[in-house]
Amino acid sequence: MNYYDLAIRRKSTRSFKNKKVPAETLSQILNEAASCEKLVPDLQTEWKLLDEGIDKWIAGCAGYHGYMIDAPHYLLLLSADGPHDLENAGYAGEDIVLKLTQMGLATCWITILDPDGLKMLLRLDSPLKPAALIAFGYEKAPIGGSTRxxxxxxxxxxxxxxxxxxxxxxxxxxxxxxxxxxxxxxxxxxxxxxxxxxxxxxxxxxxxxxxxxxxxxxxxxxxxxxxxxxxxxxxxxxxxxxxxxxxxxxxxxxxxxxxxxxxxxxxxxxxxxxxxxxxxxxxxxxx
Ligand SMILES: Cc1cc2nc3c(=O)[nH]c(=O)nc-3n(C[C@H](O)[C@H](O)[C@H](O)COP(=O)(O)O)c2cc1C
CATH class of the missing domain: 3.40.109.30 (putative nitroreductase (tm1586), domain 2)
Structure with a gap:
């Protein structure tokens, strides 16, 4: 991966096409996520793939002022508590954002306002807590083309x-x-x-x-x-x-x-x- 080019090319997208990412690409994304870069390698983490529609359930718990971005897919990173857990979540999450950028997919980080509420609304049965949330899919307007x-x-x-x-x-x-x-x-x-x-x-x-x-x-x-x-x-x-x-x-x-x-x-x-x-x-x- 050319991280320099990807870092420059990446941008946040808030307008996604109403089109699903194919199942095999989603499983490739989950495989990549399982081996993503870490800042604190010993800290236990787990990625969950969430689908369209969850934005309606979890509005209020995530997004600026509780306003969720409507996207066909989301990646949620669950993390154990520990020193530098959120810095680690940022590091791991951005590695995935750049990998998604490389795959031609558009992304947007989403603020988690209430991790406990989010976990309850998503009925997640895990000792880990929601640490990072990323919306992704195909951008409505074509991605890239301009130098930044x-x-x-x-x-x-x-x-x-x-x-x-x-x-x-x-x-x-x-x-x-x-x-x-x-x-x-x-x-x-x-x-x-x-x-x-x-x-x-x-x-x-x-x-x-x-x-x-x-x-x-x-x-x-x-x-x-x-x-x-x-x-x-x-x-x-x-x-x-x-x-x-x-x-x-x-x-x-x-x-x-x-x-x-x-x-x-x-x-x-x-x-x-x-x-x-x-x-x-x-x-x-x-x-
Ligand atoms: C930790 C974090 C939380 C963010 N939360 C939201 C959010 O809840 N809603 C949103 O529309 N954008 C969110 N963003 C995206 C930022 O607004 C965006 O990265 C910033 O405006 C810079 O634009 P760019 O990503 O195109 O460079 C978030 C970004 C980060 C890093």
């Missing part, structure tokens, strides 16, 4: 707006600090097609709840740190899913471009990076 990023120079990357769907993203130069919060990072020395640069571009294209992207990167020595910012519009659960999603984009691109097979470290020694109030370091990746 516009690289003018290594330090000047812009997102191109696409007709019909506009979700502007962070620029790399605005999202990476050097060693201390707010200190700009000199990007001019970086090759635009270096694995680190491409991994940061992919990270800046990551989906986030309400497209808020409440995170930034800090470079310090041979590590890149991911800082999560306080954001009043993002629910605590979505904030942690967002982190897993952005970590997946970064890790997959840097690892696939490189021989380096790094891993996000989630328990990070405390260092004073002068973070704003309410922000914290969610993890670091050796580069």
């Amino acid at each position: 990023i516009d690289i003018k120079s290594p330090s000047d990357i812009h997102m191109k707006q696409r007709t019909g769907h506009i979700a502007p993203k962070l620029y790399v130069k605005e999202s990476v600090y050097q060693a201390s919060w707010g200190s700009p990072c000199d990007l001019s020395a970086w090759e635009p097609d270096s694995s680190l640069y491409r991994a940061l571009i992919a990270a800046c294209c990551a989906p986030s709840a309400l497209n808020r992207q409440p995170y930034r990167f800090l470079m310090d020595k041979n590590f890149i740190y991911l800082a999560c910012m306080k954001d009043e519009l993002t629910t605590p659960s979505d904030a942690r899913l967002n982190l897993g999603i952005v970590m997946l984009h970064f890790a997959m691109v840097i690892s696939h471009q490189n021989t380096l097979h790094g891993q996000w470290e989630l328990s990070v020694p405390e260092t004073d990076y002068h973070l704003p109030e309410g922000a914290y370091i969610a993890g670091r990746f050796q580069i």
Whole structure:
């Protein structure tokens, strides 16, 4: 899989064709899901495939303000409780989102507002709890066709707006600090097609709840740190899913471009990076 291209090509879709995905493709998706990337490999998880119509039952428990997206299929990730369970759900879920993108399918992450209510309404008999929900199917308008990023120079990357769907993203130069919060990072020395640069571009294209992207990167020595910012519009659960999603984009691109097979470290020694109030370091990746 070319994770870089997929990270750039992916976008959320809220308008699906009234057409089912063939049964053999659905079983291929479930097989892929069973072996998807994980941030916390030992944590027990299970994917469930839900069909059209559940949006009516579970409205109120999921979706922005309880408004569910009507799609022919949904994937629900159930997870055991544990440290970094939702970051892991974001990481695993986004791996599936990119795999679905590669298969030509459209996707949309859906906020889970009430995991217990959702579990009850879906009559799920499992000790695991709903952690991530993704709508998928065929998009009504054709997918793809337009380029999403516009690289003018290594330090000047812009997102191109696409007709019909506009979700502007962070620029790399605005999202990476050097060693201390707010200190700009000199990007001019970086090759635009270096694995680190491409991994940061992919990270800046990551989906986030309400497209808020409440995170930034800090470079310090041979590590890149991911800082999560306080954001009043993002629910605590979505904030942690967002982190897993952005970590997946970064890790997959840097690892696939490189021989380096790094891993996000989630328990990070405390260092004073002068973070704003309410922000914290969610993890670091050796580069
Ligand atoms: C954790 C999470 C929860 C989301 N919840 C919803 C949702 O409930 N309803 C919705 O329409 N979109 C939802 N989205 C999709 C975002 O609105 C979308 O990713 C964002 O606007 C950026 O657009 P893009 O995905 O096209 O880049 C969610 C995304 C994430 C990552």
